[in-house]
Amino acid sequence: MSSISGPWWEGKDKGMWDLLGPMVVGLAGSFHCVGMCGPIILAYSLQEKAHGPLRSLATKGTYSHLLFHLGRISSYAFLGCLAWTIGHGLELKGFLGNVRGWGSLVAGLIMMALGLLLAGLIPSLSTGTLGRVDSKWSPGFWIKRWIGSSKPLGKMALGVATGFLPCMLPWAMIVKAAVSDSFLRALSTMVLFGAGTVPILLLLGLCATALSVKVRLVGEKVAALGVFAMGAMVAYKGLRALYKFHGS
């Protein structure tokens, strides 16, 4: 990992935290993911024919699981990069003046709000099309279509659709990605976050007994806290940059 050059709130956001942060959030948050994605994984796992005494669903479906997660991480990556492009584009056009300034501030505030939402401390808003199941524009429609598929490509497509489901956790990461310095940084944020969610979901079948409500609640709270903290850092960075910008 590259070393930190200069105070982290100034200039480029290099450093371990930027890489580790999303991953840790992913890991902790995967306990929450288990609750949401778990039933979907269960649903498509049941498609696999249980083969005999030696094969439990956990091992037989390993390739399916990997494809599903690949699809999911792909859509996260796509969304993150899209967000970054939009943000970067806006910056270039000068709308936001200085991404590092207002952009970061706004993004940080949004992330903090998402963190609070995750923790269940503030009420949520409607998720619009994303939450519906009948419209072609909603991920739910496609999930329904592909959840029964037995082809490997179908599993991957299912993962892609699942990545679009409305969920605070990846959204927080997308916002973070939007205000990242570079395309690569945005991409790595999303990919690392996604990768962090994979271990627990993969081992769903094996360690689901360990995933009691308490454990999952703790994980979710930790993730919410992580998101809130990252949001705070991002907002602070924005403030500093604004301050410097205006002040210098």
Place this chain on the structure above:
Amino acid sequence: MQARPSEGARPLEERRCDLCGLPLGRARSKSFMGGEPKEFCCPGCRAVYEILVSKYGELPRGVEGTEIFRVCKESGLLGESGGEAPRNRSDRGAEPSFSLELWFKISGMSCPSCSWLLERLLEKVKGVKEAEVSFGTELSRVLYDPSMVTPRELMEKISSWGYQALPVQEGDEERADAPFSLRRVVVAALFTCQVMMISWAVYWGFLEELGQRGVSYLSIPIWVLSTPVIFWCGFPVIRRGIAAMRAWMPNVEALVSLGALSAYFYSLEAVVRGSLHLYFDTACMLITTVLVGRYVEERMRSKLRDSSFLEMTRLGCLKARLWRRGREEWLPASHVEKGQEIEVREGETIPVDGVVSRGQAIVDNSSLTGESRPVALAQGSPAFAGAIVLQGRVFVLASGPWSTSLLGEMVSSVMEAIKISTPWDSLAQKALRWFIPGVMALGSLSSLWLVVSGQDLTDALMRGLTVWVVACPCALGIAIPMAKSAAIALGRKRGIILRNPEILERGDKVDEILLDKTGTVTHGNFEMREMHCPEGNSEDVLSIAASAEGPSEHLIAKRIVASALERGIRLGEVEDFHEEQGLGVRGLVGDKRVFVGSEIWMRSSEQRIPTALLKRAREYQSKGFTVAFVAWDGSAKGVLAMGDALRDTAPGLVQALVRRGIKVRLISGDSKVTTSIVARELGVEDFYGEATPSEKARIVEELKAEGKTVAAVGDGFNDGPALALAHMGIAVGRRARGPGGGADVWIPGGELEKILEALDLCKKARRTVIENLVLSGLYNSVALAAAVGGLLTPFVAVGAMFLSSISVVANSWRLWRSPLGAHALELGKTPFVGPACEALEA
């Protein structure tokens, strides 16, 4: 959807998300889809719930018995709603309709992962419902829908994946176009030599005089020579590799194909470019090594399999010669009916069990007993399937088709035994299934690491490839099955049928052995020695006793009946017959209610035994006879004394067992006195007389509860439960066919020394398994370390891998060839002396 003020009576803290089970917070969301309102912890959970409900009608329950479902439910993952019976989803397809079962043989599998691969591939075929492929027996069972796929199509598919599917009966003849035939191997080897020669010369710059240009022209012949190696000789390898990749289960062939093909095309491009960085030799070596390795492996394995089992398949195809209306006809042995007369000439094999009706011959019974002592047959002698006529000619009156013959039953026992998977097997298989992906991940990681740290791409790929090659644990996979098959085959060769291969693990540790008396340590041929009937006529008493004992299968009963018949006494009918196992019989003969049996039976049936009679009975017993009282009208009218001769090998057996540190006990349903006499003759200290079958079982249980490993030896007749309960149950003699089914080992010939052989077999088998595991495990770990560290090149890895699996096969072969038969001498039996047929009679 805005959160509404809660309507229900329950406070917020207690309510849970209906999808994920977490407590609700402020971010909760509600849904009215599917009837009742449901609450969720976040809009995401709500969205998922709505998706699933609108797809399945409710949360999918699927098969409630699946592990993942149960575990999810237990951990609250599926929320608290639901739990209804599973619904049939319309997209699951039609109800399982008419389906047929097809059995065939698949050859060319090199390790259990091949069988898993084939199962997977077969199940993906449209119309196949279920597929089971067994590596050990090469048999495969497929359940299919005949309207969607035909057997021929299935077999063609299997060929297209690189294996051979044959009908079960066919032999294993090596066909020239078999995937790993000698022709391919030789061609590959020769061409590869050429390629290596030229490549080496070019590489080391021997031909510098030709100039740079000249040398570069040499790459053309190298390319030309290596092309057929890769694409013709290597075709089966590539085909298997593709099949494996399609099922996402990479095997050696897949990895080698990948390596060889990429080396080939990379080098081709280099030739076009004019560069001299050629890797044709690597590609050829990879293919050749795989071909050679597989060929040798397959030959060794089929030799092991065929020499032990081919005779069985050969025997299964025996034909019988019938004379019908003056014409000679041939029938398969399986179609022979009881009562048909079969002619067997010199050099032929008797196809079914029966009795000799005409003619004389000398036969070799080695297929049954493992010993080739010549046996003489004459009119009235029993004839056995599998016996080879050495001299003479006989006509055999068949007692049934092949499947009812002794040999037929032995063969099917062995086939069944191979299919049984022991705890070893499942352990090994479990380990393997995690091993392969684990090592593959390791390979990918090490490749990645090399790339990331800036090494040459080719190097990185080679490193990863090498680790992947080492990942194919063929040796580890066959370590246990090979040893098991060899052990079963070896036992079979010696006339010991291992019904339950699990005892191979336990047989070595036997502490206690329970020997049944009648039929086991004694011949079981009771002779009526004496009879005493104080009142009345002994003939009448015998006649009444024999009539009463008519339906019983007990050795004593049969002997009583036989004695009566010998004396020309006519037997009457018995009604209301009842037999109490190990005690006696009762029935209505004429107008008398008759009881025949042991002293305990008399007592429990309330028949008084006059003192004088009892005294005489005791005298008989002190001579070692078994006594049976005959009683009616409330008192015993006579006593029959039956003598049973001890087998001459029995005392030696006991001594040998004691020498091995095994405690011997004698157990019998016979009277305590008789049992004690026999025990004394044998040199056994502990004995149990008057034991019913359930008591015998109880004694086994007691010993087991003390933590001892218990073996029980009996004839399976009235010690069935004891044999089944013991850690190692040994059934001795022909009578053990049916009820002896609970025994782990069956010695049809009844020779006592084979008990020692069986114990030795277990010890040797266990040792072979450990040796095999060490051989393969050591290889795998060392090679893995070397591969990750970059010390191996791909083809050295491939070669070493085959070397290890060949050594496992060779070691198992060694087990099969090991001699077990030294014990006859140990027991004082001299070879080639002693009635051979007697052991086979019952």
